[in-house]
Amino acid sequence: MIEIHNIHKTFNGVKVLDGIDGVFESGKMNMLLGASGTGKSVLLKCIVGLVKPDLGSITYDGRIFANNKLDIKQEIRRKIGMLFQGSALFDSMTVSENVEFPLRMLTDMSREERLARVEFCLQRVGLEKAGNKMPSELSGGMKKRVGIARAIAPHCTYLFCDEPNSGLDPLTAITIDELIKEITLEYDITTIVVTHDMNSVLEYGDNVMFLYKGKKLWEGHSSTIMDTRVKELNDFIFSNRLMRDAKKVEQIEEEERQEEENEKNNL
């Protein structure tokens, strides 16, 4: 479980995070939702300590993380798997070496065990054939998937994914969401996923936080997100036609039902 409290961050006088609180429980898909530029990536980087928050506290299973000694930070970080928004693959290494890297550095697995694990992880993201390629030879979506394979290769306790399925076709996107969900449940991982994909939010979000201009405007289970009265979230969800149409149909149905009821009552 990760708890954050009152996180503030300002870049060059511009407030990016403005007092964010949150509890991310293990075994759940915690999702950060929000428009581009609202500070989702910055919040994630604050949580892993790549960006130093101006104010606020962060604890991992009760252990203080932010502003703690480097040794303790590094110890906690060795249990973190992270997918960066830009994948951040090591471009001097092949795909397999990238996935093997955290195993080599952080575990005492034998070479055979490591290779088996690499193959397993690559297979899970559907890239078993790309092991010998260099990152520069991959498409954006493939890089993302290698990034996920690298993040989940060591059995992590905390998993952070910055837009795991952006740039992927709908089918692959679902596979990736499914994979993240599965390992979250299987190993009781504390998972935080940053996304703007409403499909994955509706399908997988156990605990969704909606960020808007550096503030948390809404939080709850994805099943209740459609009923929200928060205007900004409403605008966000129903920004695309399909969703708007869905909402319209819902409204019409609702009106019809009410009319029927009225008629009944009149009779």
Add this chain to the structure above:
Amino acid sequence: MKTFGAFLLFLSNLVKRGESPRILFNRTIDEAIIIGIDSIFIVAVVSTFIGAVTCVQISYNLTNALIPRSTIGFMVREMTILELAPTITSIVLAGKVGSSIAGGLGTMRITEQVDALEVMGINSTSYLVTPKILAALLVFPMLVIVSMFLSILGGYLAGSLSGALSGQEYITGLRTDFIPYNITFALIKSVVFAFLISSISSYQGYFTQGGALEVGRASTKAVTNSVIAVLIADFLCAQILL
């Protein structure tokens, strides 16, 4: 001054809690091979020509019939060992190795590869930078020795091909009043230069902020600053050690 403080802080990070010695050793060897292979060709070309040009120019200036022609060999040796081989090689390497270190680290920084290391709980300075500096300390003296040898060979070839002096005279000159300490001095200089170039370039690359444009800028700055540092250190070494 503030930059200098930040630079010292950066250096102190290098020796903090790093990875296991085995990983450090492997990484250093990898880096050493890269530096060596990358620069041996240019060092060889530059050294040979410097030796040749030095020989030709000295013989052009040496018109007094009372001075034996073998003096040319002597002077080429002194100049290359004391100054040309270590300093020119280092300046060439500042361009070649310095820009590649700064460019490589800068790219890793802006594409979040450095962050990825940090998130894994790996000390990115000791993993990325320390091996580069150790490799430079290891390889630069070797390259300087190669450079000395090739410069003197270049002088020999130029001398005998242009007919300025016979090979025999040149070798006689080479053997006159040889001071072994000069070689030690040159090697000490090359180690100092290696440290300056690799650490300054790493510093520039490691703290790159922004995008591809800034990576280019960091490379340029790495080369300029390294060259200036090398020249100042060259002067100081001569003052202190000679």
